[in-house]
Amino acid sequence: MTDAIVVGSGPGGVNAAAALVQAGRRVVLIDYGNRDPHYAPMIQERAFSDLRRNDPDQHRYFLGDRFEGIPFGAVRVGAQLTPPRMHVLADAAERIPVESNGFQVSMSLARGGLGAAWSAGVFPFAEDELADMAFGLGDLRRHYDAVAERIGVCGERDDLETFFPSSPSMMPPLEIDPNAESVLARYGRKRAALNAEGFYLGAARLAVCTERHRERGPHGYLDLCYWADLGRSVYRPQWTLEELERHPNFTYLDRRFVHGFAEEGSGVQVRATHVASGAEERHEARALVVAAGTLGTAWLTLRSLGRYDTRVPLLCNAYAYVPTLNLGMLARRARDRRYSLAQLTAIVRLPSRIVQAQVFSYRSLLTFKLMKELPLAYRDARRILRVLIPNFAILGIHHEDRPSPEKFCVLRHGSGGAPDRLEIHYRQSDEQERRQQEDERLLLRFFRRLGCLPLRTIRPGHGASLHYAGTFPITPAERDLTCDRDGRLRGTRNVYLADGSIFPWIPPKGLTFNLMANADRVGTLLAERLA
Amino acid sequence: MADAATLETEARVFGRYLVGRVPPPAIVDRYRRANETLLSAPVAPADAALLDFVHRHPWSVSFLDAASGLLRPANTLRSKLLVMSAILEASPEFADDFLPESIHPVGLVLRLAVSGTAAVLRAILGAALLGVAVRARA
Numbered sequence: 001m002t003d004a005i006v007v008g009s010g011p012g013g014v015n016a017a018a019a020l021v022q023a024g025r026r027v028v029l030i031d032y033g034n035r036d037p038h039y040a041p042m043i044q045e046r047a048f049s050d051l052r053r054n055d056p057d058q059h060r061y062f063l064g065d066r067f068e069g070i071p072f073g074a075v076r077v078g079a080q081l082t083p084p085r086m087h088v089l090a091d092a093a094e095r096i097p098v099e100s101n102g103f104q105v106s107m108s109l110a111r112g113g114l115g116a117a118w119s120a121g122v123f124p125f126a127e128d129e130l131a132d133m134a135f136g137l138g139d140l141r142r143h144y145d146a147v148a149e150r151i152g153v154c155g156e157r158d159d160l161e162t163f164f165p166s167s168p169s170m171m172p173p174l175e176i177d178p179n180a181e182s183v184l185a186r187y188g189r190k191r192a193a194l195n196a197e198g199f200y201l202g203a204a205r206l207a208v209c210t211e212r213h214r215e216r217g218p219h220g221y222l223d224l225c226y227w228a229d230l231g232r233s234v235y236r237p238q239w240t241l242e243e244l245e246r247h248p249n250f251t252y253l254d255r256r257f258v259h260g261f262a263e264e265g266s267g268v269q270v271r272a273t274h275v276a277s278g279a280e281e282r283h284e285a286r287a288l289v290v291a292a293g294t295l296g297t298a299w300l301t302l303r304s305l306g307r308y309d310t311r312v313p314l315l316c317n318a319y320a321y322v323p324t325l326n327l328g329m330l331a332r333r334a335r336d337r338r339y340s341l342a343q344l345t346a347i348v349r350l351p352s353r354i355v356q357a358q359v360f361s362y363r364s365l366l367t368f369k370l371m372k373e374l375p376l377a378y379r380d381a382r383r384i385l386r387v388l389i390p391n392f393a394i395l396g397i398h399h400e401d402r403p404s405p406e407k408f409c410v411l412r413h414g415s416g417g418a419p420d421r422l423e424i425h426y427r428q429s430d431e432q433e434r435r436q437q438e439d440e441r442l443l444l445r446f447f448r449r450l451g452c453l454p455l456r457t458i459r460p461g462h463g464a465s466l467h468y469a470g471t472f473p474i475t476p477a478e479r480d481l482t483c484d485r486d487g488r489l490r491g492t493r494n495v496y497l498a499d500g501s502i503f504p505w506i507p508p509k510g511l512t513f514n515l516m517a518n519a520d521r522v523g524t525l526l527a528e529r530l531a
Numbered sequence: 532m533a534d535a536a537t538l539e540t541e542a543r544v545f546g547r548y549l550v551g552r553v554p555p556p557a558i559v560d561r562y563r564r565a566n567e568t569l570l571s572a573p574v575a576p577a578d579a580a581l582l583d584f585v586h587r588h589p590w591s592v593s594f595l596d597a598a599s600g601l602l603r604p605a606n607t608l609r610s611k612l613l614v615m616s617a618i619l620e621a622s623p624e625f626a627d628d629f630l631p632e633s634i635h636p637v638g639l640v641l642r643l644a645v646s647g648t649a650a651v652l653r654a655i656l657g658a659a660l661l662g663v664a665v666r667a668r669a
Contacts, residue, residue, distance in 0.1 A: 049630060053626045056623055058623070059621040063621050066568055067569050070565070072569075331636060363630075368617045376654075378600075378609075381600075386629065386632055390633045
């Protein structure tokens with residue numbers, strides 16, 4: 001009999017599976033597994049500017065064959081979902097319908113899940129942040145280290161070390177661009193005063209190989225991070241899945257949509273539909289690890305337990321981005337050799353919380369997307385943006401989120417043969433919104449002192465960060481629809497959750513690296529139990 | 532939706548307006564296909580009147596674009612100009628018209644001053660013209 005079935009090949013699924021397989025357990029990973037066979041082969045391994053000037057077929061991947069890369073209206077979710085990444089969201093809305101009061105939902109049925117379009121930020125939680133989560137840094141540290149080695153993390157041991165504990169395997173950082181260099185240089189000159197006021201700045205820690213590692217990388221500085229996985233230097237869960245597929249203890253079943261599970265005897269039975277044939281299948285194992293993404297896991301778990309019309313909490317980091325004009329860049333020239341992901345990370349430490357921002361430069365997501373944001377004639381917008389873009393430092397600001405009675409999701413029966421649907425209600429309190437705006441003002445004051453003048457604050461709306469979490473939180477108390485410390489869903493004997501679902505609150509840090517570390521922990525503990 | 536010949540004329544007018552050159556046939560064709568894919572829904576009467584005015588008076592596009600950017604940023608003219616901008620940007624012939632350039636701070640200030648002033652003047656004239664254009668066909 002299979003030891004464990006893992007549902008989902010996203011960051012949680014593959015890392016739970018890796019821990020199980022490494023411990024010698026027999027694992028079957030069941031996945032829908034959408035891929036992009038279309039655009040990826042078109043993108044040549046040449047610098048962004050070279051492609052722009054010379055590739056006559058560039059419109060096919062920059063705009064898409066159905067022009068799906070031309071956005072009308074406000075940009076709501078990750079602008080990094082370019083045509084070659086859009087397969088990440090395919091089919092999910094039809095398979096798992098969601099209704100919401102304006103909360104933006106992005107779910108994935110792709111090979112690699114949402115991780116296939118991850119912006120690769122690595123932000124391990126600190127001891128004080130984990131204190132409210134029923135486990136400590138001591139529980140997670142070795143899993144942070146294991147995952148950091150598995151996925152390849154680069155970074156600098158700088159002023160951010162206090163906030164983001166580093167791992168022994170950390171590779172040297174990526175070379176930041178002149179825009180970031182100028183901000184960091186000014187920070188260096190004012191460091192003592194800024195630190196005394198609680199502001200810290202350093203190189204972004206990223207799941208990117210700057211050296212050859214596990215047949216990947218190093219990064220080529222072609223500025224195509226949002227378009228292609230050239231050299232596989234940026235981590236994608238698919239890379240771990242490929243490693244697992246070479247292992248005799250591991251079986252990958254793709255083109256399956258898992259729609260239910262039930263505990264039978266001493267094991268678990270999983271029900272799935274074969275995507276191509278429509279045939280119903282049943283798979284059995286001693287234990288089940290659900291890692292279908294927070295919302296996918298909520299849908300599957302509530303449905304399997306028959307818990308319709310029951311509220312479970314939902315969390316998501318509030319997000320805002322602020323284009324700033326970096327005066328320090330005025331006397332510098334932009335370099336062609338660059339990468340597109342975050343250049344710097346900033347932290348403001350407040351008495352009871354932190355605020356975190358990442359600093360990006362802009363180029364490879366194309367100028368026309370900014371032209372439409374300006375209230376100018378397009379010709380004037382083009383002329384102005386061409387000379388302003390090298391001086392833009394764009395801040396992406398994240399805020400923490402905690403549960404409240406006004407943030408929840410509910411599973412409803414589908415009517416007339418329609419699939420069951422998730423209803424999401426998400427509303428922040430006035431106090432929470434006021435505090436976030438205060439925190440943003442404080443952060444922007446620090447950036448003004450670094451020569452970055454904010455131009456506009458854009459709040460793309462609830463859900464836009466894609467950091468969904470908290471539906472079945474790990475709690476010390478025995479409560480319905482929660483998980484115990486091992487990630488086991490209470491009320492079940494052998495069902496474990498290994499994605500964002502288990503976090504009882506989320507600090508203002510990207511969740512992905514943390515859920516991978518926790519998935520590794522869940523897989524490790526389960527492997528010991530199954531031994 | 533406009534017929535193929537109208538869309539091809541539009542592509543040439545918009546290309547000349549946006550980058551100062553008439554785009555080659557492949558880009559004209561791409562613009563036509565993009566319109567058929569993205570902008571096939573019926574156009575509101577006011578938007579149709581505006582497009583009709585632009586077709587009859589191609590010189591007016593810069594003014595009407597400037598005014599629309601301020602007053603009606605989601606109208607069909609703006610959507611079509613966005614589509615043409617995207618297509619031009621993703622073409623080797625026009626890449627350098629869109630790729631960012633680092634210039635001396637003095638040049639930057641001059642560029643902002645000249646383009647900014649032109650944008651404001653165009654928007655003022657365009658705001659007056661917008662009312663005329665929308666009523667013209669009615």
